[in-house]
Amino acid sequence: MTEQSLKDKTAKGLFWGGLSNGMQQLLNLIFGIALARILDAEDYGMIGMLSIFSLIASTLQESGFTAALANKKNISHEDYNAVFWFSLFTSGLLYILLFFLSPYIAEFYHTPALIPLARYTFLGFFIASLGIAHNAYLFRNLKVKQKAFIQLTGLILSNITGVTLALCGMAYWGIATQGLVYVTSNTILFWRYSGWKPTLHISFKPLKSMINFSCKILITNIFSNINNNMLTVILGRFYSQEEVGYFNQANKWTSMGYSTILGTINGIAQPVLRNVSEDTERQCRVFRKMLRFTAFISFPALFGLSLIAPELITITITDKWNESAIIMQILCIGSAFLPIQNLYSNLVISKGKSDIFMWNTIFLGIIQIATALLCYPYGIRTMIFAYISINISWLFVWHYFIWKEIHLTLWDALKDVVPFGVIAVSCMGAAYFLTRSIDNLYLILTAKIAIAAGLYIIIMQLSKSATFKEVINYLSKKK
Incomplete structure (x- = not known):
């Protein structure tokens, strides 16, 4: 792929990924x-307690084959067919297992109502x-535009x-049903827009060429999901459902911010970096450009x-969620670095080094989980602060492997990333001090956004x- 062709595909992928994720959020x-x-x-606490089990099950059924298929040089119908039937059989066995384990999950959280809710929610994976x-x-084929339509349709439905079920008094059952509708509509539209169809000739032989790579991605993703959701598990075990709900609400609002950026970058990072993986110098240039773009949007x-x-929490969902706002502020600071860490991991995967990705994530997860367990007696805020501090510091570990791969x-x-971070912090600090004397919530929210963005x-x-x-020039051309 030529330099200009790759640049155009990357730009289009970023545009559609950004538009899609922005609309989704x-x-x-x-x-x-x-x-x-x-x-x-x-x-929210009831659903939050189950999220880690659904995520781990989803990771097991996928088993890292999405990344393996994207990373494979030559691919055929048989490769996709093998992944389809493997995922289907694996998920069926996992659902049966979790169906019978639901009473033990409910016992762990001391919440009997989780038994039927778990069995219903787990249908999603x-x-x-x-x-x-x-x-x-x-x-693999960078069909970002099609995926954008699929995900937006699923979100709307x-x-x-x-909301309809919540208004009808269905409470957490409404949230669970919302998740099922989302995955069902996505699955139907994936079939419609991919154009690929499975066949009944079932053979798992093609998986052999991918298993060495995919199993490491699988283990990594399991640890990532455990790591990302361990706070909810610890909170659910040692704190009240209400406190779990406050954290989940804060985490949900924070994820709206970083998921937009992660989704934009993830839609193109691995395929693009894979295309230039055999030319280290060129890959380094492409990676640095992505790194600057990520920092440019993530920090502000x-x-x-x-x-x-x-102000946002109080205005939108009332002051009954004020505790979530404080937790959200801490989470947002840590989440500003997640897209950068994610970009680092995408480069490692594009080089075929799934073992580095795996062990790096495992060690980070173990340290974070141990820290969270040690800090929980000191309160939620202390535990979250320690958790994200380790995550930010681990970027230096990730960079060591990036340096070994592309000599960056x-x-x-730091020259690519730090200036954007310093400028963003300065702008936010100025906006905070300039609006301290304003009492009206709507006015202070508007003023903070206008001053910081300006x-x-x-x-x-x-x-x-x-x-x-480059961003302004590209958006001008699209317009």
């Missing part, structure tokens, strides 16, 4: 406000297994369902979300940021 915001006004913290191979096909977006969290020095990486754009222009200029 806007829909999540609108419907999330409606649900949070209807439901209580306990309802079984339905999703029907679309894993189709999703991999769209991902599922959120309408969730997440630091800005932390800045306006108190720490100094060059200052960031002005500084980008005055500093003649190449990344800022």
